[in-house]
Amino acid sequence: MSSVSRRDELLDLVTDHVLEHGLIGLTLRPVAAAIGTSDRMLLYHFGSRDDLVTAVVTRTEERAIAAVDALPPADGVRAGVNRLWEAYQRDPMHGCLDVYVQAAATGLIGQEPYRSAVLEANERWVRALRDYLVRCGAPADRVGRIVMLVDSSLFGFQLDLATDRPGELARGVDDLAAAAQALGSETMRS
Template identity: 35%
Template sequence: MTSPDPAGTHRDPHPRDELLAAAVEYAAGQGLTDISLRQLAAELGTSHRMLIYHFGSKQGLLAAVVAEVERGQRDAVAQLRREPGMTPVEIARLMWQRFTDPELWPLERLFFELYAQALQGREHTGGFLDAVLEPWLDLFTQLHVAHGLPPERARACARLGVAVTRGLLLDLLATGDRDGVDQAAQLFVEWYESALRSARR
């Protein structure tokens, strides 16, 4: 069944997924904080009414963009898991390289902005805190269990890895000290590798 036209004049030529993909691409290149919904709609080749129809508000669109980017990052981890011989430590190193790519910084700034709003209980962030943590914990818990850790220990390792990664990313975005943050990440990975070996004994 075709969705009704909220403007009452024509059908939306852009399905929600296409609009969301375009918004993610725009956010990666230009950011979304300082642009109005009408301006963004023009950049995406649609109308602000269509964006409101699909996402409710600009803030709803921002939340959808962050959720989509997070999903893509988890898909990247899942793909690495399927490669023969890939260990949690090797995945951690590869994902750190991915996360620290400067092309992702506008999206990561948006992530932390929305995270702060969720902590303040903003209405448009309902469910954000659960959605932004639990899927990662489940993914990395499964990864660690598959490499011999007991479930409880695996979940603790997953939580620590997510927390450290996000903390270091916030440090990088705040300071721009790439060398210092990379050194700290390398130190954590070395500890992490040793801790995993000990946990499997």
Template identity: 30%
Template sequence: MTDTERADAPSSRERLLALVADVILEHGVADLSLSRIARLIGSNNRMLLYYFGSKEELLNQATLAAFERFPRINGMLGRLRGEGPGDALDPAARLLRAWADISHPDNLPFLALFFEAYGIALHLPSANRGYFTRIAEAWVPEVEQMLAGAGVPADAARLRAVQVVSTWRGLQFALLAGTPRDALDAAYAAMIADIVR
């Protein structure tokens, strides 16, 4: 690699990542080989491996890049923390708004990609350890912080945060499977009422 290529490396990596995010949002990840990805984005296997190390890490990073394109889901945590309109909302209202953000119809392509990528990653758990760590840690600290800020004791805030995030995952799955949105909204609202009581 030349000095010019080294200097350009971060932008080249980001450009490739954006192209792969385009591909996985359009085609999913199940039937994508590294060669097919390279062909679809006009690159080659060697370049993708240089920047990402493995197909698994490339897909993990591309999934995260795709996440950035869904502003309702991407901005949900800021709104949950009260960084914007409605900061004075009580914890129940914030949690209800978070589910409305996550389940918005605009986010369905990302939710489908998320579950597809997760299912594939389960077949190679050792190669996807970083992905599973990110998934396990995602959103829980923010929900915990919001609950603690609302006066929920630390141990209870952590437990309830895990409960809320786990419920979000299950509701997302049910939404994609065709469960009526109003039934999911009602079930979630009942659970949130119990949590913040």
């Protein structure tokens, strides 16, 4: 049936619009007008604004994960983290992660549907990150610990991207990358 594909088509258009204009403050009529439809149709295909938001968050996350999956592995964890950071700053990942951060910030105070959407998205995201770092040579028995450090920290750098100069951030990221590398190769102290 055509309704499913039409919904998918609309979802991609809405997602593109959100990537440019932000998730926070998204309202139906402007986005509908921008993509050549009406709020009436968005409600018809998605049920409610909340369901639309959830779908957009999921779609951006799918794109981001696809970008990570397509990233050629680097030689070692340190190089891998740095390559990851380069990808964070380029499209399509940059915009997708911005959307994720906006959703996570909104969900911080427990606001639905953001909180649940981010919770599920984060789970899949961590899995993609882990797979990538394994491909870069991270030892399987420590990759969980590495990902915990790298994932959280890189989101922080992503947040600071709006306030700090990218050059200085890059040095911080490399320090993080070196620490992640050490987590994988050194003997654990504690």
